[in-house]
Amino acid sequence: MAPDFAKAMSLIDAAHAEDPKRIPIQTDTDGCSSPPAVSTDANPIRNRNPDPLDSHSSDPDAGEAATSTIPYELHYARKMTAYLQQHTAQASGLLSVAVRAQHLRRWEIPRSSYPDGRRGYLAWRTFLKKRQGALARDMCLEAGFTTHEADRVASLIAKEGLKMKKKKKTGQGQGQGEGEGEGEGGDEDDDDDDDDDDDDDDEVQILEDVACLVFLDDQFDAFERGIGDEDKILAILRKTWAKMGPRGRELALAMRMSGRARELVEKALAGDAYNDGGGGGGGAAAAAGAAVCRRAAVPGREGKRHLHWPI
Template sequence: MSKYDIALERIDAAHKDDPTTITINTTTLPYELHYAQQMTLYLERLDPNASELLRLAIRAQHLRRWEIPRSSYPATKIGYHSWRGALQREQAALVEKICVESGYTEAEAARIGALVRKADLRKGDPDTQTLEDVACLVFLDDQFDKFEKDLGDEDKIVDILRKTWGKMSEAGRSEALKIKLSERGECVGTEGFGWLSVK
């Protein structure tokens, strides 16, 4: 096996420990493994020639996310950002360790960790932007309808859609317009924001 295959196998093994499951077409699997597979699927659509390092960072985006629950931080904006920061640091450290043990250099592993942390997003790093695009696309395709239903606050949903759209590159937005939301999701997107109306 190549070092890439070894690292990928180890990342997926960590995902398989997720106690939350999802059932799709009678197949049940750990949710974070499903999420990781969706991330890879959208990376293939956006950048089929992506480097190994980006592919591994994409696959590790939610690495052992359940170990630091949102409820462990205050239900405030500051609490949310503190939680996200703690998650990203833990996930980056874990994937760096996995990658070094799989045969990658310290520098390569550090690059993967930086991508997981989205460290250079504001500096215009193209790989970090691709990761952000992919995460937004998976949110819209795989999570948005349930999120909208659970939250039940149209103003907040519209604000989240606006922020999601604002995070994406033109390539990401183009792919987002291909996503089929539920009837309710389409309604919120069209009436509240308007970006879906260009379909």
């Protein structure tokens, strides 16, 4: 029996819709809560409802409130899907499901449930990845996936097989960029590094790119205000850049950002510590990108800029 991708997505979105934290639906042209429509003719999930809010009787605030607010994790999941479609238009169904389930029921395990400090933070993140993968695996099995397919979704969510480069190539070790926010960008722990090139997984890299893009687009401004330490923010941005592949970097450099975010990204990519030849060739590209950023920021809507940097 073929896996029912539409059912898996519906189960995942129904869980997201139970997140008690709600945010206003943004109806501007950025489409933050309502991503732009993307053709899905080549996508095995093409038959699912394009608007998850239309199909959730389990939404605790269904009705009038659902037209003006959205559960945060459903918003996050939709952003993840929108960036996946921009990044890899013909992504596999298993990757599409894993991307959608990236933060599955995450609100149930807050950061405060683990001790303060880096050790507590890493333990929290490790547990979240395993738990989210296990929950998604159960939903996939309910939707008719084989055990192998469901295990693959869980493996993607846990980011198994990802060859991280931040310590080897950027020279950044522990103690730099260890932000304890809840984004998926530069605050990822360093203990996931895998030095075996043969274990690198292209689909895991795509998921990592997408998570970093959502962090930069949807979470970075609030994250930066919460940290309040520019040096630490710059280290986090460099780590985020080092974690991304070429396509992810291309999308990041074309992203619409606030003026403050643009300033910080320019500093991060132009910094001497970053441009020392590391980052898998990213240093030279970052230097060129920062220079173009200074020359070619195109005014957008009030308070925003489009960044056009070469990779």
